[in-house]
Amino acid sequence: MATVRNMLxxxxxxxxxxxxxxxxxxxxxxxxxxxxxxxxxxxLQNEKTIVPTPIKIKLIDMLSEAGLPVIEATSFVSPKWxxxxxxxxxxxxxxxxxxxxxxxxxxxxxxxFQAAVAKKMYSMGCYEISLGDTIGVxxxxxxxxxxxxxxxxxxxxxLAVHCHDTYGQALANTLMALQMGVSVVDSSVAGLGGxxxxxxxxxxxxxxxxxxxxxxxxxxxxxxxxKLLEAGAFICQALNRKTxxxxxxxxxxx
Amino acid sequence: MGNVPSAVKHCLSYQQLLREHLWIGDSVAGxxxxxxxxxxxxxxxxxxxxxxxxxxxxLQNEKVIVPTDxxxxxxxxxxxxxxxxxxxxxxxxxxxxPQVAAGATEIAVFGAASxxxxxxNINCSIxxxxxxxxxxxxxxxxxxxxxxxxVSCALGCPYEGNITPQKVTEVSKRLYGMGCYEISLGDTIGVxxxxxxxxxxxxxMxxxxxxxLAVHCHDTYGQALANILVALQMGINVVDSAVSGLGGxxxxxxxxxxxxxxxxxxxxxxxxxNTGVNLYKVMEAGDFICKAVNKTTxxxxxxxxxxx
Numbered sequence: 203m204a205t206v207r208n209m210l211x212x213x214x215x216x217x218x219x220x221x222x223x224x225x226x227x228x229x230x231x232x233x234x235x236x237x238x239x240x241x242x243x244x245x246l247q248n249e250k251t252i253v254p255t256p257i258k259i260k261l262i263d264m265l266s267e268a269g270l271p272v273i274e275a276t277s278f279v280s281p282k283w284x285x286x287x288x289x290x291x292x293x294x295x296x297x298x299x300x301x302x303x304x305x306x307x308x309x310x311x312x313x314x315f316q317a318a319v320a321k322k323m324y325s326m327g328c329y330e331i332s333l334g335d336t337i338g339v340x341x342x343x344x345x346x347x348x349x350x351x352x353x354x355x356x357x358x359x360x361l362a363v364h365c366h367d368t369y370g371q372a373l374a375n376t377l378m379a380l381q382m383g384v385s386v387v388d389s390s391v392a393g394l395g396g397x398x399x400x401x402x403x404x405x406x407x408x409x410x411x412x413x414x415x416x417x418x419x420x421x422x423x424x425x426x427x428x429k430l431l432e433a434g435a436f437i438c439q440a441l442n443r444k445t446x447x448x449x450x451x452x453x454x455x456x
Numbered sequence: 457m458g459n460v461p462s463a464v465k466h467c468l469s470y471q472q473l474l475r476e477h478l479w480i481g482d483s484v485a486g487x488x489x490x491x492x493x494x495x496x497x498x499x500x501x502x503x504x505x506x507x508x509x510x511x512x513x514x515l516q517n518e519k520v521i522v523p524t525d526x527x528x529x530x531x532x533x534x535x536x537x538x539x540x541x542x543x544x545x546x547x548x549x550x551x552x553x554p555q556v557a558a559g560a561t562e563i564a565v566f567g568a569a570s571x572x573x574x575x576x577n578i579n580c581s582i583x584x585x586x587x588x589x590x591x592x593x594x595x596x597x598x599x600x601x602x603x604x605x606x607v608s609c610a611l612g613c614p615y616e617g618n619i620t621p622q623k624v625t626e627v628s629k630r631l632y633g634m635g636c637y638e639i640s641l642g643d644t645i646g647v648x649x650x651x652x653x654x655x656x657x658x659x660x661m662x663x664x665x666x667x668x669l670a671v672h673c674h675d676t677y678g679q680a681l682a683n684i685l686v687a688l689q690m691g692i693n694v695v696d697s698a699v700s701g702l703g704g705x706x707x708x709x710x711x712x713x714x715x716x717x718x719x720x721x722x723x724x725x726x727x728x729x730n731t732g733v734n735l736y737k738v739m740e741a742g743d744f745i746c747k748a749v750n751k752t753t754x755x756x757x758x759x760x761x762x763x764x
Contacts, residue, residue: 338760341726342685370719370756371726374681377650397760404756411678418649418679448678448712452646 232385234422236272238332238362239265239409241437243274243308245394247286248405249441255289257440259296264433265391266300269425270409277308321355330360332388335375337397338368338405342378349382362386365407367446368397372407373415380421387412392434393446408447410434501693503730505541507640507670508534508717510745512543514702517713520749530748533741534699538733539717563596564604565589567631569624570613573644577608582627590634597635605631606672610641610656611648611683621659629663638668640696643683646676646713650686657690670694673715675701675754680715681723688729695720700742701754716755718742 242262246253253261258276265273275297281288290307299305320331333352335345345363352361363379363386365372376387390406397405413427431450438445445451511531515522522530527545534542543564567585568574574582593603609616610624628639641660643653653671660669671687671694673680684695698714721735739758746753753759 341723343727367756368760369722370681370716371723373678374685374723377682377685404759408678414677415649415679415682419651448675451712452676 231380231419231421232383234385235380235416236386237270237409237412237416237423237425238272238274238364238386238388239270239391240274240364240388240406241265241390241392241394241409243277243287244388245390245392245406247277247284248395248398249286249443251441251443252286253437253440255292255296257437258289258293261391261433261437261440262293262297262305264429264436266298266303267426268429268433269423270303270430271424272304272306275305275307279308320352320361324356324360330362330386331356332362332364332386334364334388335366335372338366338371340365340375341371342374345375345378346382349379349384353382358383359385362388364388366397367393367404367407373411376407376412377415380419391430391447392438392450394437394441404446406446408434408445408449410447410449414449500688500727500729501691503693503732504688504724505670505694506539506717506720506724506731506733507541507543507672507694507696508539508699509543509672509696509714510534510698510700510702510717512545513696514698514700514714515749517703517706518749518751520751522745522748526745526748530741530745533737533744537737537741538731539738540732560601562602562604563592564606565592565631565636566606566608567627568608568613569619569627570609570616572615573609573613576615586627586630586634589631593631593635602637603635605636605639606642607631607639608642608644611643611652612645614645621656624656625660625663628660628669632664632668638670638694639664640670640672640694642672642696643674643680646674646679648673648683649679650682653683653686654690657687657692661690666691667693670696672696675712675715681719684715684720685723688727699738699755700746700758702745702749712754716742716753716757718755718757722757 242258242265246258262273262275276290276293277284277287278290279287294305294307297305320333323331333348340348349361361384363376363384365375379387389409389412391409393404393406393408393411395405410427410430413423413425413430416423417427431453434445434447434450511527511534515527531542531544566578567589568577568582571582574580574585578585580588589605596603605628607624607627609619611619613619624641628641631639641656657669669692671684671692673683687695697717697720699717701712701714701716701719703713717738718735721731721733721738724731725735735757739761742753742755742758743762
């Protein structure tokens with residue numbers, strides 16, 4: 203059964219005036235990081251090309267085969283606002299549900315977005331709060347400040363970060379979050395999904411680049427990078443666009 | 457583009473947001489909002505020197521040959537940005553006298569932490585290269601011309617793969633000992649990650665003070681800013697970068713190369729670190745050179761800002 207996962211868009215620039223606490227390098231990172239793959243939802247939602255249902259299903263199946271533990275499959279929103287997600291029921295029915303992998307579905311309540319804060323969401327029963335740098339303006343110091351504030355109210359084990367790469371800061375911000383003990387990170391295969399607020403700008407952090415960093419740090423993710431690269435190549439071909447993943451670009455033989 | 461409800465589009469003035477809350481508009485000669493007094497209490501260096509390698513390292517690896525007056529205009533634009541060090545060109549020969557005659561006030565020598573890379577890149581072993589550099593650096597110092605030492609393959613080699621931190625330390629110590637005022641440690645093929653950066657720096661810093669070290673990270677695998685962040689956390693305060701992320705990686709066709717100066721400055725400004733550099737002006741110089749070499753910028757900040 204699909205799990206409900208709400209997202210809080212924290213506007214990081216609101217905290218820009220807080221003084222930063224020490225950003226000294228933590229000697230220990232979490233041993234394991236759970237990657238929440240949002241490419242099929244957040245990614246495709248922000249692509250101009252509408253992707254046919256069978257292609258979506260195949261992408262999600264390829265992501266499952268790559269070993270991603272959480273794959274956001276679709277969202278239940280009005281097709282008027284988000285036409286790319288109009289086939290949500292069909293997608294959920296069509297994908298292979300691998301044991302051990304969860305396929306959450308986004309069910310935002312527009313009013314809830316504006317009103318809720320992390321503490322409220324947590325106390326209302328959300329098992330995890332994903333803190334999103336929606337327009338990618340955050341930098342590591344501000345990420346640290348924001349997390350320090352949230353962690354006073356919500357245990358770090360219940361937190362995730364969702365960094366956009368609009369200004370190239372996503373991986374550095376994610377690293378800072380890991381140093382603070384966050385062990386759940388949202389990302390999107392091939393960095394799918396642009397930023398709707400800045401035409402031409404990039405959006406999500408590319409899962410391939412995230413996995414590369416985590417592997418280098420010796421952090422376990424359970425994800426097979428090779429298979430992930432294949433899934434990324436597949437969807438980019440279907441969307442007729444270039445990948446936003448640097449790892450994919452480097453390993454691509456032109 | 458995207459599915460932004462029109463109500464949101466009207467009440468969110470994106471340009472205003474950039475001006476008020478980001479550091480792009482505030483960054484006149486690096487001056488920051490007084491509330492951003494973060495660096496002292498944050499364990500990060502107060503000031504970071506950016507070494508702009510676009511005109512040399514960047515253009516060297518671009519397919520389009522840029523005419524001399526375009527290069528001059530490009531460098532002149534960069535000189536207006538506040539950047540204190542701009543790598544201008546290279547004289548690839550062991551006879552360095554022409555550089556001095558041409559008006560060079562600083563020189564650089566390029567070593568490597570990998571024997572294979574050294575042989576393939578400069579046609580001699582590490583030991584042989586050190587002997588040649590010693591001669592060059594000593595003469596330069598006699599003429600009061602400072603010499604900077606570069607160590608390539610500090611985090612990995614395209615031929616040998618893994619490089620031990622001990623080897624990097626050995627080569628860096630040689631260069632420092634012969635009189636190089638600063639050693640730039642280069643992740644030549646961009647394979648490093650924050651953990652390998654930390655291990656390498658820990659080893660090198662046993663022999664060389666952090667104030668004499670710089671990092672030169674390539675963004676081939678998207679790791680550059682994360683690696684730079686770790687270096688800053690360890691006390692390094694000199695970072696090499698290239699405007700627009702000029703220069704591909706010669707070892708992986710289609711891959712990206714240098715980290716973009718704009719994206720680096722964005723991060724440093726956000727961290728409250730002083731650089732003395734005007735981000736807007738760097739973006740303009742980047743726009744200029746990209747048009748000249750007919751390529752799209754590799755800087756995410758530029759992509760986000762010029763298209764907004």
